[in-house]
Amino acid sequence: MRSVINDPVGEHYWELEVLFRTAGDLPKRLGSLSDALRGQHLLHAKMYPLYEKCDTFCCAFTLGLRGVSMEGMHHSIREALGKDVVSLKHKLVSQSEVSSSNEPPRCGSLDEAGWAVLLQSLAGNFGTGALSAIHSTGLEIGASKGRELAQLHAREDWFMLLMKGLDALQSSGWGKYQLLKTGTLPHNIEVRIFENLECKAAMSVHPFENSFTRGYITGLLRSLLSDNIMVREERCIRKGDDYCSYVIE
Numbered sequence: 001m002r003s004v005i006n007d008p009v010g011e012h013y014w015e016l017e018v019l020f021r022t023a024g025d026l027p028k029r030l031g032s033l034s035d036a037l038r039g040q041h042l043l044h045a046k047m048y049p050l051y052e053k054c055d056t057f058c059c060a061f062t063l064g065l066r067g068v069s070m071e072g073m074h075h076s077i078r079e080a081l082g083k084d085v086v087s088l089k090h091k092l093v094s095q096s097e098v099s100s101s102n103e104p105p106r107c108g109s110l111d112e113a114g115w116a117v118l119l120q121s122l123a124g125n126f127g128t129g130a131l132s133a134i135h136s137t138g139l140e141i142g143a144s145k146g147r148e149l150a151q152l153h154a155r156e157d158w159f160m161l162l163m164k165g166l167d168a169l170q171s172s173g174w175g176k177y178q179l180l181k182t183g184t185l186p187h188n189i190e191v192r193i194f195e196n197l198e199c200k201a202a203m204s205v206h207p208f209e210n211s212f213t214r215g216y217i218t219g220l221l222r223s224l225l226s227d228n229i230m231v232r233e234e235r236c237i238r239k240g241d242d243y244c245s246y247v248i249e
């Protein structure tokens with residue numbers, strides 16, 4: 001009976017992260033990468049550009065190897081992408097990590113109109129106290145995301161973790177982000193959010209301070225920098241700016 005269970009006995013799983021330059025032809029590079037992975041037991045894949053305007057792309061996979069070693073896998077990927085490979089990293093992951101990462105978290109969502117109703121109702125009934133509560137919620141969720149990322153990717157630089165945390169916000173539909181270094185110190189950062197869901201939904205809520213998003217960014221940065229920083233929303237679509245921008249005070 002064991003043979004019918006989808007649980008290959010003795011199969012090891014790996015997390016493999018490939019950073020490569022797209023060299024102006026991303027579909028071709030992705031096609032070559034997919035050819036190099038052909039025949040392997042691919043469980044999970046995540047792909048994203050590292051910066052809006054940068055030529056580097058990241059693909060992260062969880063896979064079980066079939067018939068090749070990890071060294072063989074590295075060789076195939078380097079053959080497929082050639083000099084465009086920026087870095088190639090792997091680590092062994094346990095069966096329990098693989099099973100837990102396969103369970104998608106349950107989530108419910110509200111569209112922009114739904115958020116507008118919720119924010120109007122909260123601000124109308126409970127005033128600025130409700131907005132503070134939304135801010136605290138964002139703060140806690142951002143800090144918790146930062147701690148989770150630091151634990152999962154212990155060897156990653158904090159700036160990479162910040163991007164992963166902002167990826168999570170973006171992929172949940174809160175807006176598209178752009179990250180800028182404005183100076184040499186770790187605190188010299190500006191996060192721009194385009195099409196900010198919360199600010200668009202709160203257009204008719206007065207007074208309103210961008211609560212959840214600012215809280216999330218603050219909490220994320222506090223946990224990654226281990227510093228009690230404050231974040232100010234400098235520009236905002238509610239004031240007629242093209243995007244919302246968050247800077248560390």
Ligand SMILES: [Zn+2]
Nearest residue numbers: 199236237244
């Ligand atoms: Zn805004």
